[in-house]
Amino acid sequence: MNRILIKNAKIVNEGTIFEGDVLIEDDLIVEIAESISAKSSQCKIIDAEGNYLIPGAIDDQVHFREPGLTYKGDIESESKAAVAGGITSYIEQPNTVPNAVTQEILEEKYKIAAEKSYANYSFMMGATNDNLEEVLKTNPKNVAGIKIFLGSSTGNMLVDNEATLEKIFSSTPMLIAVHCEDETTIKNNLEKYKEEFGEDVPVMVHHLIRSEEACYISSSKAIALAKKTGARLHIFHLSTAKEMDLFTNKIPLEDKKITAEVCVHHLWFTNDDYATKGNLIKWNPAVKTANDRKVLWEALLDDRIDVIATDHAPHTLEEKKLPYLKAPSGGPLVQHAVVAMFEAHHQGKISIEKIVEKMCHNPAKIFKIEKRGFIKEGYYADLVIINSGLPWSVKKENILAKCGWSPFEGFTFKSRITHTFVNGQLVYTAFKVKEIRAGKRLLFDR
Template sequence: MKSILILNGTLVNEGKQEQKDLLIKDGFIYKIDQDLSSQKAEITIDAAGKMILPGVIDDQVHFREPGLTHKANIYTEAKAAVAGGVTTFMEMPNTVPNAVTVDLLEDKYKIASKSSLANYSFYMGATNDNAEELLKIDPQHVCGVKVFMGSSTGNMLVDDEKVLEKIFSSVDMLIATHCEKDPMIKENAEAYRKQYGEDIPIKYHPLIRSAEACYASSSQAVALAKKHGARLHILHISTAKETALFDNTLPLEQKKITAEACVHHLWFSDADYDEKGTLIKWNPAVKTAADREEIFQAVLDGRIDVIATDHAPHTLEEKQNNYFKAPSGGPLIQHSLLAMLDFYHQGKISLEMIVEKMCHNPARLFQIDHRGFLREGYWADLALVDLQKPTEVTRESLHYKCGWSPFEGHTFQSRISQVIVSGHLAYSSGRFDEQVQGKRLQFKR
């Protein structure tokens, strides 16, 4: 592992901006100080005019391997992540086969150990009949348990009330949930099918996968967590009403119930369906501008703790089907940090808050060992950002296997210059160095 010296940059870390240098040795941040120009290193980076951020930790992605690799794989999507300043990801279990046993879960870790440029962890998936298998997980080596309390892409719906009670009462680690009430969605879908047949206009997606269906499921999850003292993390909040379920009076380390917002629910609204169509079809659905604004406010005031992507690629051919056949999900991870930096340029959020929600808080919330902060003795995961150089999103610039992005045609106001993953300069000025793979996350639990 080559030593790296970063000079003249501005660190954005733990609520402050400071002009400091960093020295990286053996994968770790060895020294942070005002002037390290006299130090020797194998690689020296002049970061003058650039911001140095901890690497982004994305707690919700779908990289599609194994079994769905015509859409994506760990190799391609991890590269896209790194190009976007995301040094660490946590991936979901609805691959083929579903990661619902310890052995199947370990198969994914083996794939990542050979192909992932970014650091990684994988969720174990819950089903209606694998509660006992969940208890075999080692919480120091697995990020969490994923419960689909609403059906989405894949077939992992957990809707048995007794099973949910058992999961929330017996799983002694973080439970991450997808919350939508399936019977309500099916009833809504049938009502629109009677009116439009199979070709329901996409603009009705947020009315089919309605705010009421989201709240009914999220409030059920919160009630279960409170009843059993479970550690609950609700993913991709999409409605204003749901934000009232979460507390902003406690420090994050004391919260038992936390929440995540995704970039697409902060960026798009139902007004964008006419232009973007099924390219912005997600579950939960992108809803109204009022929902979007309240989710953003909840991020700012601490009701929502984490910003992630729910990166979920599908091919363009799949997406160009009619309403019922077009799958939900889209690729976002290459531009999630850039999107949030656009909000910074608009004066909506500070750099310090972006770092808190995308880097520090995922590390705190999941209790990740020695990551998420720019601290001496921590793994060197960081991104160098030029706030003054634009990034145009073209099809040719994408690293996703699916080859498209809902941001195509947009020019972000910032650029990711260099990205260091576990002390390895993995990305610099548009080029990758793939000689060193990312590392499996460890958790202090």
Template structure:
């Protein structure tokens, strides 16, 4: 059963407006938004004076590791961390074990999520060099999109056959999301550094091995192919200033067929952090220079970059403690992403309206998510309350990821998420979770 809830006196951030008001939740949905709402009995009232009310973030790129890699994470643990972090919906990637490269394996993941996910969920279908027929069976109404790895990946998920790529791009109207790093460039660079250092390459060389050239070569080719075929292309996790110039900002998002995402770690860290953080900030694509970070912020602010995501990709501390060539890339981020972006709001780097646009509104628009991503009457009540004046430090004791660590350990944030609603249910309330209900499968306006 959903309780009816009235959120009173919040500072509401929605569609480029910031205003004080009340929001009435009835069942799963937002019933009313007004300056002043008076209710009768059977409505729980939450005093939100001094707090921001924002839509829940829609994270368009996570790796929750289930099935097959559940020693690192699973849908239950990571979706719980996500709602504590203000993420109410996620789109998960296909490179699990087995990989979600058939419709049956994809539906297996949806089945697990229906029983265990605290947040709303969708999964991408994984394209390979030889599964086009299966890919074309994907239902655009209830599957987020297609994911292609155009750079290093596990198993057979590297799509490097140009003829196959063109066929995929030409054959589907669904959004194609891509990981762009040129495999040949990375292999050549890796061999050079292995010849010099063996397996124990200092991690500071990671952005030189997985270089600007590797990223640009791959993303520019993908964009060229999208233009040629008319495909809808979404380039994941931009990491270089150079790549940002491949994208447009002279038309509204709804008219763009080629879009871009940036991840929180590329907006927060630089190569200067490798000395202190080591492999804990080893991601693919790599965290690069201050110039790259500045360029990503500039492109985010002027709308060449459309979406902020996490690429949440946990590994155990034991795995991350290996030498460079054996330490996997990726790190856990869903619990701290919204707060990290709001910290930049507080620092004057971007307005809160822009933060909400990039984390909530734009993923909803881009993936055509039904009735989510906005604070609107008739929309699902996926809502987050944030106290902008509550300082806390990230440490192992308050990290919720199954892997038990965070690249943000030691960082003091001055914002705190206090309440998270998913489909009208108060799922997270000042450190306490409602485990009696689960999230829902996302639907899309195909």
């Protein structure tokens, strides 16, 4: 039996922080108490030394690029980066090559992850204008949900047939996650800036091309359709102040039919950063203004926004160095997301309890993930120890994403992850990922 005793931890769970010990047997948490003694010489003891013990973060939106785009990243490399960053479970998106738009292609991705993944995994089923029959075959017990691109992004999976959209919304009982940007608005904006700049459009206008209006038009349409059909809607990577008026904090999360996510980059960067970061912070939806960031933080803290995620989407540095119109959108974030939020805590923006709520508890609740996202007896031992006073700098040599760069390169974080457990196995310690592919397929209580 695998038996590990974590001693002297500041345990963060369900809005409280308390000092105590946690006993792991095999892949489960079996005891949480103020003090636990090792009852066997076979029990490995890890002294948390008064550092924070949090549930492993659950990232509900990543692009790990396998199959088909593995020169950018793959399940092995990106899940390694995830566990080094305290993310023990991820939900990957369908715009790989081929797109995961049939049950057969979807299951192929699960087979790859079963062999390669260091973290727990689930994969979204992709919707298109003509695959409703395949979408409706999706098993709600072992697939996270249905993904719809209402704005084009990497992979050309745009769904723009309104009759099809209404059919999907009205006929699937599963959670539907959406990327919301209005294609017509984006195209019109792009033409305007091409008239002004020709082919040398600067990245500084990215947020004006993929504009507040483009986001709001699409988000408001998706929400209206969800209300009309009763669909369970989750809106990914919100980026504007205006969209925050579409969401409520008046009801408990468990009762919400429409939920919201914000990504680390929209909480961290603003359009002013394009001057120094350029295409490295080119995402879809775009990083927008300081006021947008301010209102996103307000909505996160007052519970209009339910989840913090990454939208981890690596591209090579060579691709990112292309001119703006040719450079792809997206960047690597899983290794630095949790410590970036702890940095925000150091800056007085958010409590540690709230970070855990938004990155661990709420994704588990929204997707109804079985026995994960909390530090509870009987739950899987997905756990992370964080030293909030152990500074380190992001450098090329410590970046684990296959693309080899990070928008945080050169930044010194005050907090560092020292241990990551996946299903009771210590997969990351001494600042190295062990060769233990401990990830399991996520299952769902529905």
